[in-house]
Every structure is written in structure tokens, then in C-alpha cells.
Amino acid sequence: MTRCLNYSGSTTGKGKLVHEAHVPAESAAPEEDARVPCAHEDEGRAESAEAPARQGAETADRLTGRFPRSERLTSSADIQALFQQGKRVDRPSLIVLWRETDGPRRAGFAVSRQIRGSVRRNRARRRLREAYRAARTAAPARVALVVIAKRGALDETFPVLVEQLRDALAGIGGARTAR
Numbered sequence: 001m002t003r004c005l006n007y008s009g010s011t012t013g014k015g016k017l018v019h020e021a022h023v024p025a026e027s028a029a030p031e032e033d034a035r036v037p038c039a040h041e042d043e044g045r046a047e048s049a050e051a052p053a054r055q056g057a058e059t060a061d062r063l064t065g066r067f068p069r070s071e072r073l074t075s076s077a078d079i080q081a082l083f084q085q086g087k088r089v090d091r092p093s094l095i096v097l098w099r100e101t102d103g104p105r106r107a108g109f110a111v112s113r114q115i116r117g118s119v120r121r122n123r124a125r126r127r128l129r130e131a132y133r134a135a136r137t138a139a140p141a142r143v144a145l146v147v148i149a150k151r152g153a154l155d156e157t158f159p160v161l162v163e164q165l166r167d168a169l170a171g172i173g174g175a176r177t178a179r
Helices: 076-085 118-138 158-170
Strands: 006-011 017-022 087-090 094-100 106-111 143-149
Touching: 076 094, 076 106, 076 143, 094 158, 106 118, 118 143, 118 158
Parallel strands: 106 143
Antiparallel strands: 006 017, 087 094, 094 143
């Protein structure tokens, strides 16, 4: 027979807390589980509560792939130069600012202030990044670009967003050498 351990705390006349335990005198049989939780106790975490590791990164639209650091515009000076001196291609849901470079193709992403709320802006940025992964082969090999999300970037379906970006990248002038 297995019993629950009951602890009851009571105070003595001097305000000191005393713990009394009601423990059965007989020991548990070897084939029995020595500690069985009662119905009112928390059973704790399941043994296999941790999910197995996934392969690769999963993105906002459930596609996998990487966007390596060598393909990102990371310098604030490079991004500012594109905003000030870059050429512009407009589409209904996005704007592409670009200029030719000597190095390999690199991209950065921005979101218009028309999109209110950080959650919505971050979602728009993730959608643009994933659309770029799908359409980056349409861009010239030696170009730096910034893709800016407009308000419609959240309303468009993902295939339409990819097609708009592919069309904008195809509209970029310059040498079309494959990488």
C-alpha cells in the first residue's frame, strides 16, 4: 500500500513553525514505485517534453534556408549611401533602392513607418527577407540593394510578393553576370 506524504505546518506558542510528517511505518515493496504522487499533486514535467531539434532555420512562411552574412548589408554607412544616392524601383508593395558595386550582391531590408506596431513591422521584414531568398537570382551579381516594405507588403499573398520583388530585381540595370 502506498500513501501520500502529508506535511502540515503548525506554530508553537512562540511563533516557531513546526513541520509534522505523517509517514507510513512499513516500507514499500521492491516491485512497487516508492514514490507515487497523489491526485492533488503536480506530476511535474513529462519525460519527453523537449521537442527534437529541427534541421535548418524555419522562416515566417515555413520555408527553410539561410541568408548568409556575406550577402547582407550590415554597415549603416552602406545603407545610408543607398538611401541618399541609390536608384529606385517602385512596386505596389515594396521599393528597391540599388547601386552597382565592385563586391558581390548584398541586400538589406527596411520597413516603412506607415506600418504601425513593431510586431507588424518585424513580420513585414521577415516576409521581405524570405521573398528575397526566393527571388535573389533575378538580381545582378554585383549590386547592393535595400528592399523597403510598404503598407501593402502585409496584405499581399506571399507568391504575389515574391513576383513583385522578382520583377523589381529584373528591372535593375547593370551587368547581368551570374554569380
